[in-house]
Amino acid sequence: MASNIIILMMIMVLRVVEGAAERAFFVFGDSLVDTGNNNYLATSARADSPPYGIDYPTHRPTGRFSNGLNIPDIISEKLGIEPTLPYLSPELQGEKLLVGANFASAGVGVLNDTGIQFVNIIRIGQQLEYFAEYQKRVGALIGSEKAKQLVKEGLVLITLGGNDFVNNYYLVPFSVRSRQYMLPDYVSYVISEYKNVLQKLYSLGARRVIVTGTGPLGCVPAELAQRSRDGSCADDLQQAAVLFNPQLVEMLNGLNSEIGSHVFVAANTNQMHLDFIIDPQAFGFVTSKVACCGQGPYNGMGLCTPLSNLCSNRDEYAFWDPFHPTEKANRIIVEQILTGTTDYMHPMNLSTIMVMDSKA
Structure with missing residues (x-):
């Protein structure tokens, strides 16, 4: 019986990879999934x-807010696609x-005024406009009907919302949005x-x-670093996540x-993160409070730069910089996806989606 289950699982995995081989992948959102648009x-x-990029295959910065691969990279890797x-x-x-x-761009949020301090970023409306432009470019390459099919059968990942709180509502005391709205x-x-x-994404043809x-x-x-006296999570921002x-x-x-x-499939990344934040040792981390790269309390102040404190073993840290997970943490998140x-x-989950779609 056990051997039959193992064989069935192997067949499912093969089908997932097979189904993914010709499947396009589209990514929208913020710095958690940006693979380098902001470099331009x-x-x-x-x-x-x-x-940044110290553990990337080239060992060079790529525009990813990571020591190595980020979530879209790892999804592509797991599905056997470029x-x-x-x-x-x-x-x-x-x-x-x-x-x-x-299409992702670090700093953006759901709202247009989120990330205004970063000046020139690709706000989500512009990301969607680029998606429409992309489809015209693909249409010129393979014909408009095949382009529509490519998008319809494609997989989409979108990550937004965090910056609307961190870099907008709670950015400064008495921010414009916090005076305008109760949480x-x-x-x-x-x-x-x-x-x-x-x-809008649906109207542009996205179906998964x-x-x-x-x-x-x-x-x-x-x-x-900014809000905690004893290393416990900041209540106000946690409340935002609990509501959102x-x-x-x-x-x-x-x-x-x-x-x-x-x-639309919901990924509970709040719980995925909490798992290794609450019990980092269970996932092989030494800490989930101190960033690998940074300065000040918890290495949480300022930016990650060549002058920052830098840990020697990134796999021991849940967070790479003051805001972003390490590649190892990203891998744990993708495994749950x-x-x-x-x-x-x-x-x-994504494996079920891929098997279902391969049958369809």
């Missing part, structure tokens, strides 16, 4: 200098367009605007969309009901 912009939201190039990369031409594209009302507003974004929630916003080293994530799932369920199909239970992926 005049902005302060960049990760183009050492020690990593998607940043949409602004001059290398994204010809056949490479058929792999998909990454519960602000969360509702962000969710309603996010719904508009996802409806993984939507990540925010992580535990008050637990990142940057917030511990369930409402996001509810909104996605509503959208799926309106459409009559499971287009691929195979996690409904506590992590609702209504289904």
Whole structure:
């Protein structure tokens, strides 16, 4: 019996990889998933200098806010497909367009005023405009009908929301948004605007969309350094995550009901992060409070630069810099996206999606 189960699992994995082989992958969102678009912009939201990329195959900074690979890279790796190039990369031409594209830009949020301090970033509305432009480029390459099919059968990952709190509502005391809205009302507003974004994405042809929630916003080293006296997570930002994530799932369920199909899949990245924040040792981490690269308390102050404190073993740290997970932590998150239970992926995980779609 056990051997039959193992054989069945192997067949499923083979089908997943087989189904992914010709499947395009599209990525939208912020610095958690940006693979280098901001390198091509005049902005302060960049990760183009050492020690970023220290564990990347080239050991050079790539624009990823990571010591190595980030979440989209690892999803591509697990599915056996080429990593998607940043949409602004001059290398994204010809056949490479058929792999998909990454439109994400560090600093952006659901709202247009999120990230204004970074000046020149690709706000989500512009990311969607680039997606429409991308489809015209692919249409010129393979014909408009095949381009539509490529997008329809593609996989989409979108990561937004964290910056709307960290870099907007809570950026400074008495911020414009915090004076305008009480937190519960602000969360509702962000969710309603996010719904508009996802409806636009659907209208542009996306039919399989993984939507990540925010992580535990008050637990990142940057917030511990600014707001925590004893190393416990910052209550105000945690409250934002507690309010936002369930409402996001509810909104996605509503959208799926309106459409009559499971287009939008919720990834509970809050719980995925909390697992290794609460019990870092269980995942092989020495700490989930101190960033590998940074300065000040918890290495959570300022930017990660060549002058920062730098840990020698990145696999011992859950956080790479004051805000972003290490590659090892990203791998744990992707594992849950691929195979996690409904506590992590609702209504289904990525492996199930790939098997279902390969049969279809």
